[in-house]
Amino acid sequence: MISTQNTDIIPENWYNVVPDLPEPLPPPRDNDLHKSSIELLNRILPKKVIEQEFTFRKYEKIPDEVMELYEQIGRPTPLVRARNLEKYLDYKGKIFYKFEGATVTGSHKINTAIPQAYYAASEGIQEVTTETGAGQWGTATALASSMNGMKSKVFMVNVSYRQKPLRKTVMNLYGAEVIPSPSTITETGRKFLSQSPDHPGSLGIAISEAVEYALDNDIRYLLGSVMNSVITHQSIIGLETQKQLEIMGEEADVLIGCVGGGSNFGGFIFPLMRDGRERTIISSTAREVPKFSKGKYRYDYVDNAGILPSIKMYSLGSDFVPESIYAGGLRYHGASPSLSLLVKNGIVKSEEVGEKQVIDALRIFANTQGIVAAPESGHAIASTIEYVKSNHDEKKTIVVNVSGHGLLDMSIFAGE
Amino acid sequence: MELGYPSRRAYYDGPRIRETHEAGVVNFNETSIEKLSASLKRKAEKIYLLAYHDDFLENREKIYGILKRCGFSGLIIPDLLTDFYDENEDIIREIQGSGYEYIPFFNPSSPDRVIRNVSKISNSWVYYGLMPSTGINVPYSQDAVVSRINSILVDREINFGFGIRSVDDVRKLVSYGAHGAAIGTLLITMLEKHDIDGFRQFINDLVVMRNA
Ligand SMILES: Cc1ncc(COP(=O)(O)O)c(C=O)c1O
Numbered sequence: 099m100i101s102t103q104n105t106d107i108i109p110e111n112w113y114n115v116v117p118d119l120p121e122p123l124p125p126p127r128d129n130d131l132h133k134s135s136i137e138l139l140n141r142i143l144p145k146k147v148i149e150q151e152f153t154f155r156k157y158e159k160i161p162d163e164v165m166e167l168y169e170q171i172g173r174p175t176p177l178v179r180a181r182n183l184e185k186y187l188d189y190k191g192k193i194f195y196k197f198e199g200a201t202v203t204g205s206h207k208i209n210t211a212i213p214q215a216y217y218a219a220s221e222g223i224q225e226v227t228t229e230t231g232a233g234q235w236g237t238a239t240a241l242a243s244s245m246n247g248m249k250s251k252v253f254m255v256n257v258s259y260r261q262k263p264l265r266k267t268v269m270n271l272y273g274a275e276v277i278p279s280p281s282t283i284t285e286t287g288r289k290f291l292s293q294s295p296d297h298p299g300s301l302g303i304a305i306s307e308a309v310e311y312a313l314d315n316d317i318r319y320l321l322g323s324v325m326n327s328v329i330t331h332q333s334i335i336g337l338e339t340q341k342q343l344e345i346m347g348e349e350a351d352v353l354i355g356c357v358g359g360g361s362n363f364g365g366f367i368f369p370l371m372r373d374g375r376e377r378t379i380i381s382s383t384a385r386e387v388p389k390f391s392k393g394k395y396r397y398d399y400v401d402n403a404g405i406l407p408s409i410k411m412y413s414l415g416s417d418f419v420p421e422s423i424y425a426g427g428l429r430y431h432g433a434s435p436s437l438s439l440l441v442k443n444g445i446v447k448s449e450e451v452g453e454k455q456v457i458d459a460l461r462i463f464a465n466t467q468g469i470v471a472a473p474e475s476g477h478a479i480a481s482t483i484e485y486v487k488s489n490h491d492e493k494k495t496i497v498v499n500v501s502g503h504g505l506l507d508m509s510i511f512a513g514e
Numbered sequence: 515m516e517l518g519y520p521s522r523r524a525y526y527d528g529p530r531i532r533e534t535h536e537a538g539v540v541n542f543n544e545t546s547i548e549k550l551s552a553s554l555k556r557k558a559e560k561i562y563l564l565a566y567h568d569d570f571l572e573n574r575e576k577i578y579g580i581l582k583r584c585g586f587s588g589l590i591i592p593d594l595l596t597d598f599y600d601e602n603e604d605i606i607r608e609i610q611g612s613g614y615e616y617i618p619f620f621n622p623s624s625p626d627r628v629i630r631n632v633s634k635i636s637n638s639w640v641y642y643g644l645m646p647s648t649g650i651n652v653p654y655s656q657d658a659v660v661s662r663i664n665s666i667l668v669d670r671e672i673n674f675g676f677g678i679r680s681v682d683d684v685r686k687l688v689s690y691g692a693h694g695a696a697i698g699t700l701l702i703t704m705l706e707k708h709d710i711d712g713f714r715q716f717i718n719d720l721v722v723m724r725n726a
Contacts, residue, residue: 119625124596127525131536134529140651149653152645154622154662410597 100169107174107345108165109337111157114330115368115436118156120443123326123435125152126407127397135407142312142319144217150327158330160213167212167245173334175200177342177497182466187486191494192348196339197469198362198501203241203272205234205472205502206362210331211242211320218318219246227251227311228320229279229304232258232426233265234472234502235322240274242320253279253287253307256299258426264506279304286310286403301430302402302416309405323359324400324409324434332365335499340369348495352378352485355499356477357389357448358427360434362501367446368436370497378494379446381437382481384428386421389414390441390448398432411438423453424510425473427502451480457510459483463500472502473510515558516590516696517551519565519577526592526643530699544580551584560587562617567591567598570605581614588615590641595619595632606636617641621676622659629666639671639693644678651677660690681719688723 116123128135139148150158160168180193187193198206218226226243227250230236236252243250252274259266259278266276279299280287286306290297297303312319321328343350350370355363363381371379383389389412399416400406413432420429433441440446451459456473459480464470471479482498504510518524520538524531554561563577563586570577570591581589589609594602595618609616615638620629622644633640642663645652663672674687675696684695704713 116623117625118627120627121599122596122624122628125526125621125623128529131524131532132529137529137651145653152622152652152654154624154659 103169103174105169107338107341108168109334111159112330113333113337113369114153114156114158116326117154119436119439121439123439124410126409129404129408142309144221144318146217147214147327150330151325164213164216171208172201174338177339180467186466189486191492191496194497195500196335198335199503203237206332206335207235207238208242209334210328211238213331214320215242215246215248219248223248223318225249225317226320227308227317228322229253229301229308231255231301231429233262234427236269239320240269240272244273250274252276253304255279255301255304256297257422279307281307284310300419305401306403306405309401323361326436328361329364329434329436332361333369335365336367336369339497350377350497351494352496354380354382354478354482356428356474356501357381357383357433358474359430360437362499364434364437366499380481381446381448382477383448383450384423384425384477385450385452386423387429388450389433391450395438395442409435411435412441424507425477427474449481451477455480470504471500472504473507475500475502515554515561516564517561519563519569521566521569523566523568528699530702534702547580548584555585562586562588562590564590564592567593578612588617588638590617590619592619602632603635626666633667633670639673640667642672642674643676644674645676656686657690660687660692664691681723685723
């Protein structure tokens with residue numbers, strides 16, 4: 099025994115939704131018909147991750163070593179009834195929140211960083227690289243790499259690098275080297291810097307830089323969101339939630355979460371959808387990044403330079419430059435193919451929330467439940483409050499996924 | 515035997531087969547496909563045409579004409595069940611209504627219920643891609659892939675393709691219960707290198723294996 103956490107709640111297997119989807123998932127496509135960018139994945143991703151990306155298996159055993167690390171970083175995370183929020187809203191139903199901010203790095207991102215780093219280290223790899231926008235993913239990568247005995251290099255979007263010095267400090271503490279993107283160490287970075295020496299950077303550019311760096315140095319690249327394998331790892335959120343609801347004798351009628359690339363949301367809802375029960379499922383995106391309402395469902399680039407294969411998803415275009423909102427994790431131009439398919443089919447509803455509404459929701463949640471949630475998660479909380487207000491007399495059980503804490507994003511309240 | 519209708523959008527083929535499409539687009543004419551299919555028909559029991567969705571829709575009459583004149587048994591549309599899923603029922607009914615087999619093409623990412631539903635409305639054998647595209651290597655266990663599709667489609671003839679690299683691969687697939695295997699990239703690479711002996715040897719080995 100290594101903790102008094104109730105580890106029975108941690109599932110033995112991850113769940114992969116692809117074989118259970120109502121329609122086939124359009125596979126990735128090469129951007130250039132003369133080259134195989136899919137084949138390129140073989141050079142930058144751990145073998146096991148590629149296998150999980152394309153597998154037909156619904157369940158994937160969580161390796162023992164990963165299980166142990168999950169426990170070390172605070173899994174299972176709590177599922178808590180938000181009694182004070184219910185009272186504040188005078189709601190007759192119930193509101194539960196799953197709190198991924200309780201992990202040591204402060205968000206769900208560690209759930210996939212650990213297995214990806216583990217698989218890379220098992221192949222004898224000594225260094226990994228990735229990009230980060232708001233910093234949550236870079237933080238998770240930094241810790242997961244150190245825990246698996248590897249170095250890490252994180253390309254951080256330049257604006258965040260300047261606005262969030264504490265994030266860089268945390269990543270450094272965890273052992274990562276953090277480089278503002280665009281940088282001078284990749285061709286992609288140099289190209290953008292030559293256009294504008296003070297380039298603010300974007301997630302798409304940082305992804306291209308990390309992938310290029312991985313290819314040039316024969317190391318591995320960790321995927322932060324969007325891809326099937328990542329969502330499979332994140333299914334731990336929904337699988338735990340399901341067991342926790344069972345223990346409490348509850349059933350979820352309404353599921354709510356926020357969407358950047360779709361990983362916390364997919365990981366949360368997919369396992370809970372397995373029973374086929376009718377329920378309301380709401381994805382909350384940033385009004386400033388209206389991917390589901392203004393984006394098109396089509397094949398598009400994952401990264402700016404088009405190094406990775408294209409995937410079919412709702413997208414605002416890989417060259418979309420979002421407003422600089424606090425919820426940096428929601429600024430990505432697209433959303434995972436599996437989630438996009440369910441939005442297209444109307445199985446998942448989408449809602450957009452503006453920053454002002456998010457700040458109000460964060461304040462209410464802090465005030466009632468004591469949790470300073472991440473700005474990204476603030477979208478899910480705002481949608482929850484909105485749902486309760488518009489369905490006030492219903493007696494439903496709402497479960498909202500609070501993907502992270504916001505203790506390093508307090509500047510969102512500075513102007514208040 | 516499978517012949518490809520040349521396409522500029524051969525997305526689900528790997529780089530090698532895409533090159534053959536490119537050459538095909540430039541050199542294609544109906545006489546050449548007639549000649550080719552006539553000689554293939556002397557060797558193969560049945561021949562099938564593979565055409566991508568957009569090419570099929572844009573050249574429907576022409577393609578039906580080719581199917582008829584050349585004696586093709588049916589049609590494979592590799593992107594129908596992914597990018598044009600909404601249209602699948604209409605197109606399948608149309609092809610079957612015109613007297614041709616429609617060959618469903620599935621891969622490991624095809625959901626179970628899609629495999630079941632599409633197989634129900636079609637009555638031919640099934641083409642199962644071992645990979646999401648030809649010409650690339652995604653690690654997988656042949657054994658598990660074959661038993662998955664066999665467990666969903668009991669008593670259906672299933673032929674496998676994508677990523678088959680040796681006679682040994684074919685032998686293993688057959689031992690797991692495959693009815694047949696489609697080989698593309700491997701042979702094209704041999705032909706490109708003018709490795710006619712290797713090509714003959716490979717075909718010979720296959721025949722020996724089949725007769726064993
Ligand atoms: C706390 C938090 N929530 C949500 C997201 C959005 O990502 P995803 O949609 O992949 O969960 C991020 C991304 O950085 C995040 O840090």
